[in-house]
Amino acid sequence: MVxxxxxxxxxxxxxxxxxxxxxxxxxxxxxxxxxxxxxQRNKMAAAGEPxxxxxxxRATNGKKTISTSVGPKDHQRFQASYATILKAHMTSLKxxxxxxxxxxxxxxxxxxxxxxxxxx
Amino acid sequence: MVYITSxxxxxxxxxxxxxxxxxxTRYVMKYRHCDGKLVLKVTDDKECLKFKxxxxxxxxxxxxxxxxxxxxxxxxxxxxxxxVTGKEQTEAQPGxxxxxRKQ
Numbered sequence: 001m002v003x004x005x006x007x008x009x010x011x012x013x014x015x016x017x018x019x020x021x022x023x024x025x026x027x028x029x030x031x032x033x034x035x036x037x038x039x040q041r042n043k044m045a046a047a048g049e050p051x052x053x054x055x056x057x058r059a060t061n062g063k064k065t066i067s068t069s070v071g072p073k074d075h076q077r078f079q080a081s082y083a084t085i086l087k088a089h090m091t092s093l094k095x096x097x098x099x100x101x102x103x104x105x106x107x108x109x110x111x112x113x114x115x116x117x118x119x120x
Numbered sequence: 121m122v123y124i125t126s127x128x129x130x131x132x133x134x135x136x137x138x139x140x141x142x143x144x145t146r147y148v149m150k151y152r153h154c155d156g157k158l159v160l161k162v163t164d165d166k167e168c169l170k171f172k173x174x175x176x177x178x179x180x181x182x183x184x185x186x187x188x189x190x191x192x193x194x195x196x197x198x199x200x201x202x203x204v205t206g207k208e209q210t211e212a213q214p215g216x217x218x219x220x221r222k223q
Contacts, residue, residue: 021153030186031146032193055193075194083183092156093176 001058002066006078009057009068010085016061017089029058035069123170127181130171134162135188137169142197147189149182158182 004012016026033056034041055075058067070078124130138145145164151157159172160182173179191199 017151017153023154025150025152028149028151029146030148030189030193032142053194053196055190070190070194072194075190079187079190083186086179086183086186089153090151090158090176090179092153093158093179094156094174095176 002064004066004068006068006070006074009059009066010078010081012066013059013082014085014089016059016064016066017085020061021092024061027058027060027062029056031056031058033069122168123172127171127178130160130162130169131185131188133169134185135192137162137164137167138189138192139197140164142192160185 013026013028020026032053034053035056036044052071054069054071056067056069058065060066124133134147138147141164145162148161148163150159150161156174157172158174158179159170161171162169171178
């Protein structure tokens with residue numbers, strides 16, 4: 001498991017996506033963690049220190065795993081870059097071009113043109 | 121595996137799951153380019169919610185969900201989760217959205 005800084009992690013993630021276009025999967029896991037062992041956490045809680053939580057991000061292509069941890073200060077920048085990478089690579093998903101309205105064109109016309117014939 | 125069909129329900133329940141147990145809840149995304157499929161999973165190791173899709177529009181929705189999770193996880197479960205469109209927090213900034221400017 002390779003722990004990287006956020007920026008190298010993003011570069012590696014990009015290359016993972018690029019290498020798995022023909023075959024293979026990319027998994028990305030997000031989890032909250034304080035990155036401290038249970039013993040340390042209990043000690044800190046007892047001492048009254050506030051625990052610093054970070055967001056742990058792991059990515060794997062089944063063979064290689066990379067990870068990084070992002071704190072509250074850098075999370076917005078990271079999330080913007082991450083979103084860009086995903087948008088750039090998730091190109092094989094289908095685009096919905098059919099509009100549902102086209103399926104029932106008759107119904108709309110009928111509803112619009114329903115004038116009451118009986119007017120007293 | 122519990123596959124949820126409605127996106128909004130998936131988001132709603134995932135956020136609830138996370139707030140209930142922030143330390144053990146994790147969000148997993150699996151993407152297969154060759155099959156053109158995306159699967160999302162949120163679990164706290166007791167309950168599991170999944171969502172699968174092959175639609176590009178869901179990828180955009182997933183990005184917003186990513187933002188939510190990033191915010192919740194790095195800032196804490198009580199963080200102010202104001203999405204880009206402001207779905208969860210409708211109190212803040214009502215003037216920006218809407219037809220016509222009444223200011």
